Amino acid sequence: LADPPQPVPLEVVLVSPRNPLNIGAAARAMANFGFSSLSVAAPFAPHWREARSAVGAPDLLQKAKEFPSLVEAVADCTLILGTGTVTHRKPEQPIISLPALTPLVQREVDRGGHIALVFGPEKHGLTREDLSFCHQLVEIPTDPRQPSMNLGQAVAVCLYELATHVAPPAAVEAASTVRGQGLPVDSAHLNLLAEVIEKVTLSAHYSPYSMRDANRHDLRMLLRRLSLSQRDTRRILGFFRRILHRLKG
Amino acid sequence: LADPPQPVPLEVVLVSPRNPLNIGAAARAMANFGFSSLSVAAPFAPHWREARSAVGAPDLLQKAKEFPSLVEAVADCTLILGTGTVTHRKPEQPIISLPALTPLVQREVDRGGHIALVFGPEKHGLTREDLSFCHQLVEIPTDPRQPSMNLGQAVAVCLYELATHVAPPAAVEAASTVRGQGLPVDSAHLNLLAEVIEKVTLSAHYSPYSMRDANRHDLRMLLRRLSLSQRDTRRILGFFRRILHRLKG
Numbered sequence: 001l002a003d004p005p006q007p008v009p010l011e012v013v014l015v016s017p018r019n020p021l022n023i024g025a026a027a028r029a030m031a032n033f034g035f036s037s038l039s040v041a042a043p044f045a046p047h048w049r050e051a052r053s054a055v056g057a058p059d060l061l062q063k064a065k066e067f068p069s070l071v072e073a074v075a076d077c078t079l080i081l082g083t084g085t086v087t088h089r090k091p092e093q094p095i096i097s098l099p100a101l102t103p104l105v106q107r108e109v110d111r112g113g114h115i116a117l118v119f120g121p122e123k124h125g126l127t128r129e130d131l132s133f134c135h136q137l138v139e140i141p142t143d144p145r146q147p148s149m150n151l152g153q154a155v156a157v158c159l160y161e162l163a164t165h166v167a168p169p170a171a172v173e174a175a176s177t178v179r180g181q182g183l184p185v186d187s188a189h190l191n192l193l194a195e196v197i198e199k200v201t202l203s204a205h206y207s208p209y210s211m212r213d214a215n216r217h218d219l220r221m222l223l224r225r226l227s228l229s230q231r232d233t234r235r236i237l238g239f240f241r242r243i244l245h246r247l248k249g
Numbered sequence: 250l251a252d253p254p255q256p257v258p259l260e261v262v263l264v265s266p267r268n269p270l271n272i273g274a275a276a277r278a279m280a281n282f283g284f285s286s287l288s289v290a291a292p293f294a295p296h297w298r299e300a301r302s303a304v305g306a307p308d309l310l311q312k313a314k315e316f317p318s319l320v321e322a323v324a325d326c327t328l329i330l331g332t333g334t335v336t337h338r339k340p341e342q343p344i345i346s347l348p349a350l351t352p353l354v355q356r357e358v359d360r361g362g363h364i365a366l367v368f369g370p371e372k373h374g375l376t377r378e379d380l381s382f383c384h385q386l387v388e389i390p391t392d393p394r395q396p397s398m399n400l401g402q403a404v405a406v407c408l409y410e411l412a413t414h415v416a417p418p419a420a421v422e423a424a425s426t427v428r429g430q431g432l433p434v435d436s437a438h439l440n441l442l443a444e445v446i447e448k449v450t451l452s453a454h455y456s457p458y459s460m461r462d463a464n465r466h467d468l469r470m471l472l473r474r475l476s477l478s479q480r481d482t483r484r485i486l487g488f489f490r491r492i493l494h495r496l497k498g
Contacts, residue, residue, distance in 0.1 A: 029402055031395035058395065099413045141413060146280035146307065153278055156402035157409045164348045164390060
């Protein structure tokens, strides 16, 4: 008999799930594979109520956290993984196939990070805006003739892969060695840094105001490609605050 | 982008599935992972009709084969894999954890075999009788606090694992080398052999008649542990037919 899988510090985030049966199925897959932390971003209130009150709904569904949008749901996460297929759009961030995901997640677990695995709404998946908060896009290798998976099944397959191949956080001594490289920074601090840098670009008249949204999007994704530590983020933040103060002075 | 998974000669068999949504989900997972051969054994007629006529039901659901029981559904299969958890019963056949299944399936693919992956009814899973036709019991490693998976999700997880790790049948030359060891025997011929051996044991007064059912069950499983080739099965069959003829003569 196989040992039961160990939990890893992972948050499952459902963005605007529509079908209560899918929400229930996602929660059940989490329980099957030993994950217990579920967040829901911008749920449709009646569907969400129905899913939570379903007979036999797992405990973790009762305890699920609710957020107005994805930004808040992943604020304290350090590695945010969007899921989906890229059949119909040009991806903007690195894509990793699910069977190759283990080393990335294991590194994040070992350096004390907190991982979010994000699933979009059933119909159209994660938006470009949602994905701009993701470090990577995880793709389940499916048949090109039928690439799009049912939400509950996609959650089950991803969690099976992670529960089977990712080891729990390393023991305290080992972890502190890895952590000497610097704890990974969370999404909220990256957003704060992006905000200050944006103010600097505006103050410095870096580009036309009409470019503001596009610049914000690109900056957000650039910061997520840098793999910053908490310490480095604080340093860079101080640097840009100083510049901002000077520009305004 | 990952290459699409290649198909392997695999039959998905659902035994008495109850929920049309689960049947649909199983079919969808098959399409997602590039499998197209579905069989249903002893389905509940109205649920099965409903599943097949559902809007957007994949093509493979329309083409699914229907059988009165598992025996007929797997008659031409050479490696029959039952799925389920063994929390509440003592297993009688070898158990293999899903992540370790690849080499077994790959060997069967390479030697020209035909694999059946069998899923039981939602409520109680495969019966002892069903399992006696299986060579191995495949277990998805789940949390002991919530071991039982939803049917559609279990199908998705198993097919993901096989589509990701099992290569398609080897090229003709390579395959014929492997096949020189003898093509694997299918379930129908094992059943025929078991029948003749049973007649011999009865003719020879091997054990009391009251043991007949138990002996039949044990013999069925014993024959499945032997990994017989077609040629060896024919030889053994001839041998026992001769004995039977002599005992009766």
